[in-house]
Structures are given as structure tokens and as C-alpha cells.
Amino acid sequence: MAEQATTFTPTELMACVAARLLADKRSVLVGTGLPVIAAVLAQRTHAPHLLIIFEAGGIGPLVPVIPISVGQSPTFYHASAASSMHDVLSACQAGYVDYGFLGAAMIDTYGNINTTVIGDWARPTVRLPGSGGANDVGSLCPRTIIILRQDKRRFVEKVDFITTPGYLDGPGARERAGLPEDTGPYRVITQLGVYGFAEPTKRLKLVALHPGVTVDDVQANSSFEVLVAEDVATTEPPTAMERRLLREIDPAGIVIGK
Amino acid sequence: MSIEILQEGSGELIGWHDPDENRRWVLENKTRDLRDKRTTVKEAVATFVRDGDFIAFGGFGHVRVPMSAVYEIIRQRKRNLVMAGKTGVHDADLLIAAGCVNKIDVAYAFGHELRGLSPASRRAAESGQCQVIGEISNAGYQWRFLAAMMGVPFIPARTMLGSDTLKHSPCKVVTDPWSGKPVCLVPAAYPDVALFHVPRCDRYGNAQIDGILVEDFELCRASRRVIITAEEVVEHEVIWEEPCRTAIPFYVVDAVCEVPFGAHPTHMPYAYFFDEEHIAEWLDVSQTPEGAEAYFEKYVFGVPDFEAYLERVGGVRKLNYLKQVEQFKAPMKVPWSKGK
Numbered sequence: 001m002a003e004q005a006t007t008f009t010p011t012e013l014m015a016c017v018a019a020r021l022l023a024d025k026r027s028v029l030v031g032t033g034l035p036v037i038a039a040v041l042a043q044r045t046h047a048p049h050l051l052i053i054f055e056a057g058g059i060g061p062l063v064p065v066i067p068i069s070v071g072q073s074p075t076f077y078h079a080s081a082a083s084s085m086h087d088v089l090s091a092c093q094a095g096y097v098d099y100g101f102l103g104a105a106m107i108d109t110y111g112n113i114n115t116t117v118i119g120d121w122a123r124p125t126v127r128l129p130g131s132g133g134a135n136d137v138g139s140l141c142p143r144t145i146i147i148l149r150q151d152k153r154r155f156v157e158k159v160d161f162i163t164t165p166g167y168l169d170g171p172g173a174r175e176r177a178g179l180p181e182d183t184g185p186y187r188v189i190t191q192l193g194v195y196g197f198a199e200p201t202k203r204l205k206l207v208a209l210h211p212g213v214t215v216d217d218v219q220a221n222s223s224f225e226v227l228v229a230e231d232v233a234t235t236e237p238p239t240a241m242e243r244r245l246l247r248e249i250d251p252a253g254i255v256i257g258k
Numbered sequence: 259m260s261i262e263i264l265q266e267g268s269g270e271l272i273g274w275h276d277p278d279e280n281r282r283w284v285l286e287n288k289t290r291d292l293r294d295k296r297t298t299v300k301e302a303v304a305t306f307v308r309d310g311d312f313i314a315f316g317g318f319g320h321v322r323v324p325m326s327a328v329y330e331i332i333r334q335r336k337r338n339l340v341m342a343g344k345t346g347v348h349d350a351d352l353l354i355a356a357g358c359v360n361k362i363d364v365a366y367a368f369g370h371e372l373r374g375l376s377p378a379s380r381r382a383a384e385s386g387q388c389q390v391i392g393e394i395s396n397a398g399y400q401w402r403f404l405a406a407m408m409g410v411p412f413i414p415a416r417t418m419l420g421s422d423t424l425k426h427s428p429c430k431v432v433t434d435p436w437s438g439k440p441v442c443l444v445p446a447a448y449p450d451v452a453l454f455h456v457p458r459c460d461r462y463g464n465a466q467i468d469g470i471l472v473e474d475f476e477l478c479r480a481s482r483r484v485i486i487t488a489e490e491v492v493e494h495e496v497i498w499e500e501p502c503r504t505a506i507p508f509y510v511v512d513a514v515c516e517v518p519f520g521a522h523p524t525h526m527p528y529a530y531f532f533d534e535e536h537i538a539e540w541l542d543v544s545q546t547p548e549g550a551e552a553y554f555e556k557y558v559f560g561v562p563d564f565e566a567y568l569e570r571v572g573g574v575r576k577l578n579y580l581k582q583v584e585q586f587k588a589p590m591k592v593p594w595s596k597g598k
Contacts, residue, residue: 057470071321073527084471089397127383129369135395139417162422177420178440254595
């Protein structure tokens with residue numbers, strides 16, 4: 001246990017859990033924030049050959065420090081190519097990108113994401129930024145990983161607006177809509193645990209709890225009844241090395257310090 | 259046999275032209291010869307940006323944004339602009355707050371990436387002062403420009419299907435006549451005017467970009483009028499040396515302006531970092547309409563031009579610091595960060 005850090009923050013844990021989901025020799029499309037931190041952490045630990053791609057055109061960089069913008073020079077530092085959005089998102093559509101990484105303001109039981117409006121679209125209570133590249137990632141990637149902090153307002157039965165498609169209204173809905181086969185949300189990571197999607201219903205299902213968290217905590221922070229796997233695992237806390245690497249990637253604590 | 263339309267988005271179709279109509283416009287209005295297009299930002303904006311235009315900016319988020327032109331549009335009090343929110347961030351926020359843009363088509367707007375949401379433009383969207391005319395994804399917008407650049411009416415895409423983003427977009431869903439699967443058609447978008455900031459350009463408009471192109475390659479070819487601001491206007495012979503690096507060809511360009519540090523406070527890859535202190539100042543003061551107004555008085559109306567603005571934001575000392583941060587020779591400052 002000497003390898004394990006004695007204390008860690010929920011943000012650090014989420015970053016580590018996300019990183020561990022990424023397999024070596026695969027490709028991942030990331031945005032700024034926790035997704036890029038998780039991808040770089042994976043690359044510096046178990047997945048040295050992970051291909052990191054940014055929507056604005058950075059392909060295969062060795063990201064030195066966390067970028068603030070998805071088009072900033074670290075996104076193509078020591079990269080294979082500094083390309084374009086057309087190139088990258090076409091590659092995504094053509095099947096070259098394995099994982100997509102998204103944040104979310106709200107998510108529902110089918111993994112549909114809202115980052116557009118809270119309330120009515122025409123006269124919103126809160127106007128959020130919109131899709132950006134999120135809809136493209138969620139539409140086109142075989143395995144989309146979503147990271148957000150959960151509470152009752154953010155874990156909802158049905159989102160106000162489907163900015164990015166999850167499993168829409170259930171099994172077969174993505175294919176019927178015309179989205180590429182075998183794509184969709186894969187895991188949802190929150191400060192409380194990790195979720196997958198149940199077969200065949202495609203409903204959100206708790207698969208792992210973070211240390212010290214109970215199923216009751218999960219239900220108390222969700223506005224719908226979360227399905228729970230029979231054998232819920234417990235996530236491994238961050239190791240001292242993982243925590244050190246996180247500080248290297250985000251020395252100013254812009255994301256990790258939150 | 260006609261293709262069956264399965265779904266039609268309700269978003270306002272902005273910037274679309276019949277391809278033959280646009281070909282005629284190009285034939286009548288665009289030049290084919292190498293001619294000197296150098297001018298000032300003031301003159302370029304006065305000539306090529308008109309009230310009510312559908313307008314787009316090159317770069318992405320806070321990267322390589324033609325900020326000297328953004329400030330000049332505010333200074334000239336342009337009105338009723340419709341903005342392509344193709345990840346419109348600092349540019350969109352300022353132009354909406356200043357009352358220049360009152361309609362926006364949104365792929366991504368109202369946010370400052372990792373820095374948080376935009377107080378000013380969010381306030382405008384929530385009050386109805388700035389109307390959101392439609393939603394789309396980044397790939398969707400990008401491919402609208404690709405269709406326009408190609409001179410075709412639309413591009414088929416497999417994104418957005420099944421989402422409310424598509425429902426509020428100007429796209430349509432049809433059955434692909436080959437696979438039989440539903441496919442999304444994104445209509446061509448021809449901005450009336452697009453503005454770009456690049457590291458170097460010759461007097462004719464041949465522009466080179468260092469680093470990622472984002473969607474500038476497609477956007478410049480899709481737009482009817484194009485203004486280039488460049489860190490440096492170089493001799494045509496410099497372009498001859500590496501013509502493979504030319505991202506924007508002269509025949510789509512209408513005006514060329516030399517503006518060192520013309521992307522400030524946004525970032526110029528390989529040259530200078532974001533001015534996070536300045537962006538933080540804007541995010542702070544724009545929490546109230548009065549604060550935003552005072553900002554424009556101080557940094558736009560209160561200075562005659564971009565050179566005077568650069569002096570006001572810290573002059574040579576600040577600019578040298580931003581160059582050093584980009585080269586990892588000085589630590590970045592992120593005053594808006596709540597991190598440790």
C-alpha cells in the first residue's frame with residue numbers, strides 16, 4: 001500500500017479512473033480540461049502508444065502541459081501532424097478514432113448529454129455553449145467516455161435538450177437515426193463512481209464505486225433510480241506516482257486544483 | 259425517383275445561395291490577377307464589413323483570432339451582424355457585448371473554454387438581446403463551409419442524427435440512395451465576409467499559417483469577402499520559397515493588413531501566448547453591462563488604433579513576456595483560475 005497516496009481529491013481520482021480506461025495503441029479524441037489530463041496521464045503510464053487527437057487539428061502530440069484552448073500550440077507539440085478540423089473529424093467519421101472524451105452539464109439515463117440550454121430553447125433560463133465538437137464525438141466514436149460531477153440537477157431522467165446523442169430513447173435508436181453502428185457512450189465517470197450501460201436496455205448502470213462511497217450516496221445524487229450491477233467494484237485510489245504526474249501535466253492546478 | 263426527406267431542422271438557413279447564383283457573384287466580384295491589396299484595418303473594415311452581414315472569423319476559440327479587426331468593427335459601430343458561432347469565443351463575446359452582433363448561429367459560443375462561461379454574451383442570449391438562430395456541431399459548421407468551398411449545395415454527414423442539435427439546425431435528413439440509411443445533409447454556408455489573422459502574407463493575399471489550420475482552409479474559400487491581417491506582410495518571393503505552406507490563396511482575398519500582435523489577447527502559435535491577465539480583466543468587468551461599456555471606452559473607443567491599444571495593455575514589456583511564455587521561458591499567469 002506504500003504506493004498509494006494517503007489523500008487525494010475527487011478531481012484527481014476522476015482523472016486517474018478516466019486514464020485507466022484508455023487502452024494502449026488506441027486513439028482518443030480529447031478536449032481541454034480533465035479529458036486531456038486523463039489522456040496524457042494514460043500516455044505517461046500504461047499507454048505510451050496512445051494516439052491523442054484534438055478536434056482543431058493536433059494529431060499525435062506529446063502534450064507538455066495542459067492546454068487552455070483546444071487549438072493552442074501544446075495540442076500539436078512534438079506531434080505527427082498539425083492538421084485541420086476537417087481532417088480530424090473526417091477521420092472520426094471514417095472510423096480511425098476509438099475513444100471520445102466529453103464533459104457534460106447534464107446527462108440522462110440513456111447517456112444523452114445536454115450542454116446547450118437549461119429550460120426552454122427559445123428563451124433559456126441558462127444558456128450554455130452548445131455542441132462544439134461534442135455532438136460529433138458522441139455521434140461518431142465507438143466508445144465515448146463522459147466525465148462530470150453528479151448531483152440531482154445534473155443526473156436527470158431526461159435532459160432538456162439532447163446536444164449530444166447517447167442511446168437516445170433506448171436500444172436500436174442510434175442505428176434507426178442513422179448514426180454509425182457500434183458507437184455510443186461507454187462509461188460515465190463522476191466523483192462518486194463509474195457507470196456503464198445495461199444490456200439490452202442501454203440504461204445507465206453503476207459498475208464501480210469510489211472508495212468510501214455507498215450506493216445510497218449515488219441514489220441521493222441522482223434524480224432517477226440508477227441501476228446497480230450485481231458485482232459493483234471499488235475503484236483503486238490514485239497512486240503517489242499518478243498524483244505526481246497529474247501535477248506535472250497541470251502545474252498551475254487549473255483543472256486538478258478544482 | 260425522388261429522395262425522401264425524413265426530417266427537417268428548424269434552424270434559420272443563413273448564408274446559403276443557389277450554387278449558380280454564387281458562381282455568378284464570384285465571376286462578377288472576385289479578381290484573378292496578382293494585385294496589391296495592402297490597406298489599413300480601418301479601411302478594410304469600412305469597405306468590406308457592412309451592417310447586417312453574415313460574418314465569420316478564422317482561428318479557433320482563443321487561438322489566432324483577428325482581434326485588431328474585431329476591435330475596429332466595434333469602433334466603427336457596425337450593427338446587426340449575424341455571426342457564425344463556429345467556436346466563437348472571445349470575438350463573439352466582445353461583438354455581442356458591444357451590440358455589433360445581434361444574431362448568432364451556434365456550434366459553440368457563450369463560453370471561454372477552460373476559463374468558464376462568458377458573462378456578457380450569456381446575458382445577451384438569456385435576455386433575447388442576441389438571438390440564437392440555430393444550433394449545429396463543429397463538424398456540421400465546418401462541412402457547411404466545405405460545401406460552399408466546393409460549390410455544391412450540401413455535404414452528407416453521419417453526425418448530429420437523432421439529436422436536438424440537428425432539430426434546431428438548418429440541416430435535413432434523407433435516405434442515402436446507396437446504403438438505404440438515414441444521412442444528414444448540411445447546407446453550404448457562404449459568409450458575406452470572413453476575417454483571418456496569419457503569421458505571414460504577401461501583398462496579394464497569399465497567406466501562410468504555422469500550426470493547425472482549424473477550418474481556415476475551407477472558410478476562406480467559402481466566404482465572399484476575405485480580410486487578412488498578418489503579423490508580417492512579406493515579399494511574394496518568400497511565398498515562392500515554400501508555396502506548399504500557402505493555406506489561403508490570393509484570389510479569395512480582398513484586403514491585406516500588416517498588424518503585429520494582431521491576435522492579442524488571443525494566442526498566436528509559435529509566436530505569443532494568450533494574455534490571460536487581459537482576458538481575466540474582461541471576464542471580470544463584463545459581469546455587468548456598465549463594466550463592459552467601460553472596457554470598450556478604455557480599450558476601443560478610447561484609443562485611435564491597435565498600436566495605441568497595445569501600448570495601453572502593457573506595451574513592449576507585456577508583449578515580450580507573452581513571447582517568452584510561448585517559448586516556455588516564462589511561467590504563464592492564469593488569474594481566472596481557482597486552482598491552487
